[in-house]
Amino acid sequence: MNYPNGIKKTFKISNSNRGMNLEQNLNDTNIFYRNNNIAVIYKKPTPITINKVDYNSRKDAVIKEAHFIIPSTTDYNGVYNGTYIDFEAKETRKNYFPLANIHNHQIEHLKKIKQCGGIGFIIVRFTVTNENYLLEIGKLENFLNNNKRKSIPKEYFKKEGYLIKLGYNPYLDYLKIVDLIKESEK
Amino acid sequence: MNYPNGIKKTFKISNSNRGMNLEQNLNDTNIFYRNNNIAVIYKKPTPITINKVDYNSRKDAVIKEAHFIIPSTTDYNGVYNGTYIDFEAKETRKNYFPLANIHNHQIEHLKKIKQCGGIGFIIVRFTVTNENYLLEIGKLENFLNNNKRKSIPKEYFKKEGYLIKLGYNPYLDYLKIVDLIKESEK
Structure with missing residues (x-):
């Protein structure tokens, strides 16, 4: 993995996370939250429809034919300080976020x-x-209501979203941002 | 389906639900909640590990080998009036609930x-x-802490739980019970 000059230093603290994708980082972060009784947040299983199952014994069932189905919800949800948390996580190599990456529903x-x-x-x-x-979904809605573009420029995230500071453990402490959102809603 | 004499009348209101299993009833109830903006609660997809996928095209991926894995969480979760809701649903033909039906984790x-x-x-x-x-989980915990039995008698549910009244739509209005629990916690 190559990083542009100048930001390499930022990654010193996170050697072990280097090269991990967003999903792995979030899963590790969620394990940290659970182990420290901070929050219970999981990635949901991939939604599929099962057509054929072979049973040798009840314990050894093997799915022989199944299909992926379009998820009707998001990937992650759970509870933090009594509040219900729900989100979708996506990566992009561009310096904008293509809206095709997230389903309308x-x-x-x-x-x-x-x-x-x-x-x-x-x-x-x-x-x-x-x-x-x-x-936050309200800011995403605002963008969709006021733009006809098929992508969200990074500038919009900088202006209306929150940059998640990288840490050692957890690597992506996104619940700190949730605290800020809750605070701002008061 | 046969019901004992005397309770047949109870089911008049729910002809369409007769013969449906608990999962179907809960799914219908959750659809009702969502359509009426009462709550957003879903059954999670079945957790599996995928070993083999055939790609004809990206859209037509067929899973050719996969295995069921033991769920680490429960089947249902979501949000109701800002509160995080999480539960597992089980059927039993006995007049007790075998604890083997629910995983320790x-x-x-x-x-x-x-x-x-x-x-x-x-x-x-x-x-x-x-x-x-x-x-409620607190009552389930109480039972487990004070009993060595491998099942919970129906009497315990009658005493410490709440009977969900059957309705027309939704058939199983369990959020009414959640209101009672929240009220009792105040």
């Missing part, structure tokens, strides 16, 4: 979460610079 | 949910009489 889902009193957002990693932004 | 998961400010519970259907009880 996932955006609708996040809107519903907000209506029901939960906190919904997306986490987007710009892989070239390893910047990770959290954008 | 699912119980541990529900305990953590409570610690983090969420509301965790199990819903158990006694299929012979179609009685559906909601038992």
Whole structure:
């Protein structure tokens, strides 16, 4: 993995995380949260439909044919300080976030979460610079309502979202941002 | 499906639900909640590990070998009035609930949910009489701490849990019980 000059130093603290993708970083972060009784947040299993299962014994069932289905919700959800948390995480190699990377019904889902009193957002990693932004669903909605573009420029994340500071453990302490969002909603 | 004499009348309101299993009833109830902006609660996909996938095209991926894995969490979660909701649902033909029907780590998961400010519970259907009880995790813990039995008698559900009244739509309005639990916690 190559990083542009000048930002290499930033990664000294996170050697072990270097080369890991966003999903692995989030899973590790969520394990940290669970082990320290901070929050219980999991990635949901991949949604599939199962067509054929072979049973040798009840314990050794093997799925022989199944299909991926489009998820109707997001990948991650759970509870933090009594608050329901729900988000989708995506990587992009561009310096903008292509909206094709997120399904329309996932955006609708996040809107519903907000209506029901939960906190919904997306986490987007710009892989070239390893910047990770959290954008609350309300800000994502604002963008969609006021733009016809098919992507969100990084500048919008900088302005309306929150940069997640990289740490040692947890690597991506996104719940700190959730604290800020809750604070701002008061 | 045969019901004992005398309770047949109870089911008049729910002809369309007769013969449906607990999972179907809960899914329908959750659809009702979502469509009416009451709550956003879903059943999670079945957790599997995928070993082999055939790609004809990216869209037509077929899973050719996969295995079921033991779930580390419960089946259902979501948000209701800002509160995180998490539960497992089980049916039993006996007049007791065999504890073998619920994994230990699912119980541990529900305990953590409570610690983090969420509301965790199990819903158990006694299929012979179609009685559906909601038992909050704290009450389940109490039972486990004070008993060496391998099952929970229905009497315990009657005493410490809540009977979910059957309705037309939604059929199993379990969030009414969640209201009672939240009220009792104040």
